[in-house]
Amino acid sequence: MRETITINGGGLTGLSLAIALRKHGVAVTLHEAGTYPRHRVCGEFISGVSHETLETLGIADAFIDAKHHCSVAWFSGNDHLRDNLLPEPALAVSRHLLDDRLQKSATALGVNLQTKSRRQMTPKAPGEVWTAGRKPAKGKWIGLKAHVRGINPKAQLEMHSGPLGYLGVTPVEGGWFNVCGLFRMRRDIDARHEELLPAYLSKNGNTELARRISTAEWREGSFTAVAGFALGLQATTPGMLSLGDSHAIIPPFTGNGMTMAFQSAETALPHLVAYASGEMTWDESCAQIAKHLRTRFEKRLKSAKLIHPLLFHTLARPLLKHAPLKPILSLIR
């Protein structure tokens, strides 16, 4: 291969792309601002990813013991609205485990992984890819996550909604349950750190879940929070190839963000290999990737954007009880 690829950001997009490129013989340097393993704000519920995508990227082994979840219980406030089964099982594995597995696999394949290496978001030279996740933006959202144990679940995925936002509860490994939500930020909530989760849930009318979480065992170091981001297409920087969340963030209720991270790596792969082997210029490769990302993600991003506000709407939320979930899910995958 003639050219090397430099990837900025070692989350799911960056790690899976690095692994796949190495498997095609491309030299890869990957810069990651943090270290591994670490907890991340994420519902850890992977919906809509195919085995074929994981195989193409060479990462299927990382899911060998992932949980497969089908049953969902929906709540509005404290009201249990309905139970249903997903058309296809979703995978569940913590980011603490998954990202660490992928970074080990990348390193074993010869990726030059530089941790604690925070890169500047400036236009990049040919061969540089930006996969550093959400781009900073004025946003009204706060994402909160923790792992807890002993909360007596009602289904493999509990989805709780209210006027401020929504939160999922799902088992991951080791008997832990991921508790992760997205809320409209409220300045009048007088809580800090771990207390934020039950405080937001209470304000959201999910007082019964707030009580269950408050009395549960919390996994040390698992509480994480994120704010200062916007959903949807992210700001573009001329000359920068952005993939995964850096390209577009689908609302988390879809459980499809991690799938999009893998699919964006899969979409970019052949064009980056063509660039590295000298068959395409960098500009040609980027143009092809942009075109294919648009085709692959446009429908689901638009559909999710339309559906998202309904989850917060006082009149619309009870309608979840009767909503045809299968056709809705097919729009956002």
Ligand SMILES: Cc1cc2nc3c(=O)[nH]c(=O)nc-3n(C[C@H](O)[C@H](O)[C@H](O)COP(=O)(O)OP(=O)(O)OC[C@H]3O[C@@H](n4cnc5c(N)ncnc54)[C@H](O)[C@@H]3O)c2cc1C
């Ligand atoms: C509240 C919430 C709940 C969610 N729940 C789900 C869910 O249940 N299912 C689902 O599929 N998706 C969910 N998502 C979305 C999912 O987490 C993301 O889509 C996914 O993490 C995107 O992967 P990524 O690799 O593009 O970005 P990230 O996972 O964010 O990785 C980016 C990496 O870049 C590093 N980095 C950042 N800045 C720099 C820099 N300057 N230089 C170098 N490195 C840098 C970071 O440390 C990080 O490791 C949720 C998101 C939120 C906010």
